Amino acid sequence: MTQHHQRKRRPGAGRKPNLVPTKAIRLPLPLVKQLLELKAKGALEVNGTIPASTLSSVAIPLFESRVQAGFPSPADDFSEGTLDLNTYLIKHKAATFFVRVTGDSMTGVGIFPGDILIVDRSLPHSSGKIVIAVLNGEMTVKRFKQAGDEVLLCPENDKYSPICVSEDEDFSIWGVVTNVIHPLL
Template sequence: MVSSFKPRKRKPGAGRKPNSVPTQAIRLPAPLVHHLLDLKKRGELESFYPGKMGKIFAGTAGVSLRIPLFESRVQAGFPSPGDDYSEGTLDLNDYLIPHKATTFFVRVTGESMTGAGIFPGDMLIVDRSLNPSDGKVVIAVLNGEMTVKRLKNNKDSLLLCSENDRYPDIKVTPEDEFSTWGVVTNVIHSLS
């Protein structure tokens, strides 16, 4: 008997998406699934990425806090007389986070990005809606490890570049599991 097996055509949009991380199906009791989805919908469920990256928490609705913004500029050179005229107010949420639904914060460890003004203990503001294009500082996941690096996209290779000569650049190979989680838009650096 001759087999009539024919391989199926791949459906458009099927399969793992480019630059995605592997997933794993798990079995849960049906009542627990409903409960977990409800917690996620309310923003009370923390999500995490396995490995050494730590937890990523779901955002919650923030409170607007408007702080006075003064019209006069502050001299970093010779002092100039100041005035007390307030230009208006500034809400840091609006100023630093234009895409609230796709933004997260992550704290830095390590010194590979000090040349870009990113130091251990700094808080990075990361926007997942921005295109991780050449030259941008990105949060990347390489073989299960989260890192912050400058993305260099050469015609024949992809590099994750450090901004400190003591740390080598990393060439991403086809064998690597690689994805970007977002583009770093701002750095919060405490002076104390």
């Protein structure tokens, strides 16, 4: 068994206290070298901390006119923003897709090969709408017509005749076409 003695400090033993209080800090080794170099150069500035304010960025309001001679721009209060085609053309963002036209079956309504169609999947596909239909695994743009049980996919070009969708065919409506983007240049 080891015996534990209550150890007592001998008065006056150990290192003499500093006049100014000190604090030991840990530094990564590579920094010690750097620190000593800086100290040797006399470049080490005590209290050389960087004020946090110089590091944070300030967001400048987008809409702000300079106040000159006490008169703010009278137009500031009347800003209505700019026109955004996205908000004009797209009503349901999550359900809206773009597709590219390859065929000429719809030229009669101004849909030409190479045009881009805006398709909204959330709209109901009532008879008469121009839709993207999936027929036997292929996507096609046609006018959707429904009378009773009969489903017709109608092209808008005299070169082609309407497709009558029979019951055993694999058929579904992918989405409703809302706009066509046709370049003129």
